[in-house]
Amino acid sequence: AQKVTQAQTEISVVEKEDVTLDCVYETRDTTYYLFWYKQPPSGELVFLIRRNSFDEQNEISGRYSWNFQKSTSSFNFTITASQVVDSAVYFCALSDPETGANNLFFGTGTRLTVIP
Amino acid sequence: GAGVSQSPRYKVAKRGQDVALRCDPISGHVSLFWYQQALGQGPEFLTYFQNEAQLDKSGLPSDRFFAERPEGSVSTLKIQRTQQEDSAVYLCASSRDQETQYFGPGTRLLVL
Numbered sequence: 001a002q003k004v005t006q007a008q009t010e011i012s013v014v015e016k017e018d019v020t021l022d023c024v025y026e027t028r029d030t031t032y033y034l035f036w037y038k039q040p041p042s043g044e045l046v047f048l049i050r051r052n053s054f055d056e057q058n059e060i061s062g063r064y065s066w067n068f069q070k071s072t073s074s075f076n077f078t079i080t081a082s083q084v085v086d087s088a089v090y091f092c093a094l095s096d097p098e099t100g101a102n103n104l105f106f107g108t109g110t111r112l113t114v115i116p
Numbered sequence: 117g118a119g120v121s122q123s124p125r126y127k128v129a130k131r132g133q134d135v136a137l138r139c140d141p142i143s144g145h146v147s148l149f150w151y152q153q154a155l156g157q158g159p160e161f162l163t164y165f166q167n168e169a170q171l172d173k174s175g176l177p178s179d180r181f182f183a184e185r186p187e188g189s190v191s192t193l194k195i196q197r198t199q200q201e202d203s204a205v206y207l208c209a210s211s212r213d214q215e216t217q218y219f220g221p222g223t224r225l226l227v228l
Contacts, residue, residue: 004158033215035216037219042221043205043221043222043224044219044220044221044222045159045207045209045219046219047216047217047218047219050215050216091158091159093158095215097215102147102149102164102172102211103149103161103164103172103175104149104151104159104161104209104217105161106158106159106160107158108156108157108158109157109158
């Protein structure tokens with residue numbers, strides 16, 4: 001069965017601090033995709049990144065970076081020099097096409113508050 | 117281009133009423149998904165369409181929930197005889213490549 005765990009329910013940081021959001025996943029399959037989405041107060045889920053299970057390269061996009069480690073089944077997300085606009089709920093998700101299902105399995109989310 | 121749109125954005129229903137929620141996917145996206153998001157939780161899968169075919173409805177919580185996509189574009193999620201536990205945000209997503217899903221703003225349903 002697929003499962004995504006985001007152990008951090010809420011995090012508060014002061015502006016310009018770095019923050020890492022943790023994500024641990026479970027799946028029995030070798031081919032899968034991992035995602036991060038941002039949900040600002042407006043409610044819309046905004047796609048941030050997709051990673052397939054065969055690509056363990058870390059990725060950096062501006063102030064965002066992602067660390068994928070298959071050995072620990074983790075896909076952590078770091079925001080460098082946080083800004084107030086980063087305040088949102090962040091969701092990690094897994095899709096598992098090997099099972100024939102195309103739906104996403106979401107974690108419970110981490111609410112990030114950046115204090116000015 | 118335009119993103120996924122959903123209407124209405126907010127819906128208040130009395131217990132027992134039927135509701136219909138609409139989703140307009142991104143043009144050209146063959147896959148369409150519905151999710152339910154309870155307060156403080158992550159979205160949970162309801163159902164999936166590829167074009168007009170409903171390929172997976174394993175997440176629909178009861179037979180009061182029904183979804184359709186008759187022409188392979190716009191989709192409607194219908195909830196009959198609404199109950200208080202149906203109160204949630206209903207999210208629609210579409211994808212072109214069955215990998216990255218793009219979400220709409222959601223419909224917030226409150227059943228009184």
